[in-house]
Amino acid sequence: MTVDASAHLAAELIRDEPYYRPVGDEIDLFAAAYAGRLPVMLKGPTGCGKTRFVEHMAWRLKRPLVTVAAHEDLTAADLAGRFLLAPEGTVWHDGPLTAAVRLGAICYLDEIVEARQDTTVVIHPLTDARRALPLDKKGELVPAHPDFQLTISYNPGYQSAVKDLKESTKQRFVAIEFDYPEPAIEAEIVMREAGVAAALAGGLVDVGLRSRNLRGDGLAEGASTRMLIHAAKLVRGGAPLDAALRSAILLPITDEPDLREALAAAIAASL
Ligand code: ADP
Numbered sequence: 001m002t003v004d005a006s007a008h009l010a011a012e013l014i015r016d017e018p019y020y021r022p023v024g025d026e027i028d029l030f031a032a033a034y035a036g037r038l039p040v041m042l043k044g045p046t047g048c049g050k051t052r053f054v055e056h057m058a059w060r061l062k063r064p065l066v067t068v069a070a071h072e073d074l075t076a077a078d079l080a081g082r083f084l085l086a087p088e089g090t091v092w093h094d095g096p097l098t099a100a101v102r103l104g105a106i107c108y109l110d111e112i113v114e115a116r117q118d119t120t121v122v123i124h125p126l127t128d129a130r131r132a133l134p135l136d137k138k139g140e141l142v143p144a145h146p147d148f149q150l151t152i153s154y155n156p157g158y159q160s161a162v163k164d165l166k167e168s169t170k171q172r173f174v175a176i177e178f179d180y181p182e183p184a185i186e187a188e189i190v191m192r193e194a195g196v197a198a199a200l201a202g203g204l205v206d207v208g209l210r211s212r213n214l215r216g217d218g219l220a221e222g223a224s225t226r227m228l229i230h231a232a233k234l235v236r237g238g239a240p241l242d243a244a245l246r247s248a249i250l251l252p253i254t255d256e257p258d259l260r261e262a263l264a265a266a267i268a269a270s271l
Pocket of ligand 1: 019020021022023045046047048049050051052053189193225226229
């Protein structure tokens with residue numbers, strides 16, 4: 001039996017500083033959590049900077065980053081690894097989580113709540129005093145490298161009775177709260193990320209605020225910072241503003257014509 005090393009290539013050492021505009025004490029909090037090797041949960045709506053923050057922290061802490069986007073078909077074997085048939089016989093392939101555990105990487109499980117609960121429990125032994133990953137199929141207990149750390153993201157807005165983290169999973173993490181930044185900071189981010197002028201960025205942030213006010217009235221989420229950046233990039237690329245808003249915000253955010261109309265009216269009022 002051999003161990004395939006290709007999964008280790010999935011770990012990325014980030015060489016150039018990923019731009020991250022801090023909004024509070026999140027950098028110091030994460031650094032303190034990492035110093036104690038505590039598992040961290042980044043809690044907040046979609047597109048508000050959680051992934052960018054982890055990339056920035058991995059760069060700051062000089063640790064490789066392994067990112068896994070969770071989805072409902074993600075199995076424990078997708079995370080931990082599996083035997084695969086090869087010409088020379090059965091070969092064990094480490095999954096991305098196992099690769100991160102062996103290597104001492106930061107493992108980021110994005111949108112963990114999308115995964116089934118029987119998948120989520122594989123992280124439990126890594127998040128308590130055991131700090132080890134049992135590979136049942138292989139009969140191996142992989143002790144975590146001293147530098148290994150686990151971070152997950154969690155969007156409380158999606159919470160439903162069927163899709164939620166088990167209480168026993170939640171309580172293993174220290175949480176850092178994320179939200180869309182205050183307007184001046186969000187405009188700074190849109191300017192920087194899309195390379196647009198302050199006036200356009202400010203106008204788009206206003207659109208974002210108005211859309212977020214419609215949350216609850218049928219709209220699950222308002223326009224995220226990511227969406228505002230998309231709109232700004234379309235304008236920078238030559239699209240007229242109304243077409244950019246339609247393509248980057250109105251169409252992706254809802255399939256409901258009535259709701260789209262309400263949002264379009266709210267947007268028109270802010271321009
Ligand atoms: P999430 O992981 O919360 O869904 P992302 O981290 O992918 O969101 O953020 C979406 C985009 O918004 C990023 O690619 C980045 O361009 C931008 N962004 C959001 N917040 C920040 C921030 N504080 N600093 C820098 N960029 C940010």
